[in-house]
Amino acid sequence: MDFDIVIIGAGLVGLTTALACAESGATVALLDRKTISVGVDGRASALSSTSLRVFENLSVDLQGLTQPIRDMLVTDGEPNSPWRLHFETGDETGDLGALIENPLLQSALIDKVDATEGLTVFAPIEVHDVSRSLQGVSVLMDQGELTTRLIIAADGRESVLRRKAGITVQRFDYDAASLVTTIAHDLPHDGLAWQRMIPGGALAVLPLLPNGEHVNRSQIVWSARADGIQAATEMADKSFLGLLSEKMEGYLGDMSLAAPRHNYPLRLQIADGFTKIRLALVGDAAHVIHPLAGQGLNLGIRDAAAIAEGVKMSRQTGQDIGVASLLEYDLWRNSDTRVLGLLTHAIAESSRLNTGFIGHTRRLGLSLTNRSEKLKSSLRKQASGEALDLPSLMRAR
Template sequence: MSESQNSLESAVPERRDLIILGGGLVGMTLALAAARAGITSHVIDRADPAELTAEGADGRASAISTASWNLFSNIGLARRLDKLGCPIASIAVTDGMKPGRIDFTPKQDEGTLGRMFANRDLRLALFEAAREEPAIAWHVRTEAVRRDRGEHGVEVELSDGRVLAASLLVAAEGRQSPTRDEAGFKMARWDYRHRAFVTGLFHEKSHDNTAWEIFYPAGPFALLPLLDDAQGRHRSALVWTVDENDAAGIAAMNDAMFVNEVAQRMHGVLGAISLSAPRMSYPLRFHHAGKVVDRRLAVIGDAAHGMHPIAGQGLNLGLRDVGALVEVLTEGMRLGLEPGDAQLLARYEKWRSLDSFMVMSVTDGLTRLFGIPGKLPSAARRLGMGAVQRLPALKSFFMDEARGMSGALPELLRG
């Protein structure tokens, strides 16, 4: 073969079914779920996987709903993750630790309300599975510098000079998605003027697999159960929401001051506490894309919708996107359509738009309802919570929502 022929062949882009921009929790789950259905993909991520999974690099944890756990199980991740997640057996919801709390505890045959995982453990499981999957071509420490979407396919040029091709481009780049913005998607956005402080805690008493959602006027204060560490120390994840005006002062606190402020808001429910993970913080904003598809483009996860963490549904909503997109593509390809077909994308958008909007509307409403200060609003909230506590049907409805088992679920999330 001549040198010119070699040069010509190297210039031909490697084509797969999907190009997924973003190899985070949602993007990599999509690649693995697609691979299980025989759909090939390029996954492009500018991050270094070794840095993302380094010990102590990320102290965050995620609540994985029952539906999301079904998805992980159906794509072969259960054996990697099963022993790493802490079951959530109940959720205690209270207005500032005043009387009138709600206890959500499913019946014995209904299973748990979800599982808590360290983000690092989720990433390790996803990345290990991706390395073993021939249907996934994983390109790291690089990013897209050119995205072309044409009538017959998409083409992406990477910062390292490689050119990749596919039938469909999927943006899973997170809240600041350049692909979504380049496509001109209109967004509904607002700033809650809140900041979430996230860390891990060691605590004296066992959490008994209970998650606490304590509402204060400045924002919710969540304690989420984690497995005991190797030394047998009890642990929980903390998500503390504060007013943006107070955030700088809290960020400037040393660890002892920070722990003291946290302890005051816990009212001793878990005994003495200390930090078990680095402190992180991020601003809380709402955004929702008016549409989630365009010509040969689908937008998923935080690139399509971002919400307040009050109900822990952000990642779970992205995983519902994954299940729906894979189901739509699989059924279409079985009929001879290609992944980028406009009919398939229209079906995906119709399916996801209403569900994501409803979840986000409820989350936003709760944030505003519990953020109203004063004794009268607090009394009204606690009256309503007391009514929910006494009505089994209402409690079951809210528990199904928490488990992600409501609505038109994709096959992969049904169990």
């Protein structure tokens, strides 16, 4: 069977990339080694305003599934700490995005994939071999052979496709992990996303929509040394809640656990190139960054919008999709990724090392940035992707 594009990996980024490429009229095959169904990973994602726009333009129905972020606060210390950086909706900085639980986003994407013509899913499958040449690409899987002009690797941080293509990575293991869970609490969160820098890491308390069981809910992402996070994941519920309340200093009142605790090891990993002959990397296959700024998936959604723009242009001008779509992709996605990767790395490292001088510089940095509307605005633009030359899927239509 022949397709314009074959995508390997149907995680959140693979699903989005498939929809984005199909929207530009290309025929797309989406492959995954697992059945494509809604999983449980305990996570919620903070989506930037431009990511929300991509889903809107792709007619992915997120109605009633997202909790808008009305305020965003980063502090070094308790919520009233003077060492703070504060953004709010309605000021010059504009829209701050929204939180969505990953299974809800995944379910909405799968529904749209199922309803999209020209998009064929092969899952679960095993890919045995991929051979790329100047003429085209052949994908050998247990269900037969596919031929295509362009192959997209969306197969996650351990990407086999990336490794087989000989693309090396720059990798830094943080010896740190994130504990993720959901809490129910007495006081309303009012749409505030609060991140507290703590010695050795960060604690994020992110607003969620009510569900049938609980009116006031928040996602906890607690990043710290791997051994401490392992211990916090395994301790009794009561002891864990005691530890968490201590770090939250009464913010949100009494609380209880509303979901199991999950543990994610952290690394910074950026591929040395995002393209090879007839191959593009998207999502975690291209980049993995520290979650403290909640940007990994947003970067992947921007990859999807960028590659789809290339596909659209190639089709409009009658050029070979597997060549013309890649011309600007690497250059464009590389710089955005490296800026955000380095920014989050610097913040994570300042928190991990946390010596007197570094800690003081970080606190001063927060406070000075908070006083400059210009700096705040350019930070927000960088994080949302608005600082870029936007592909059409990221623009208001």
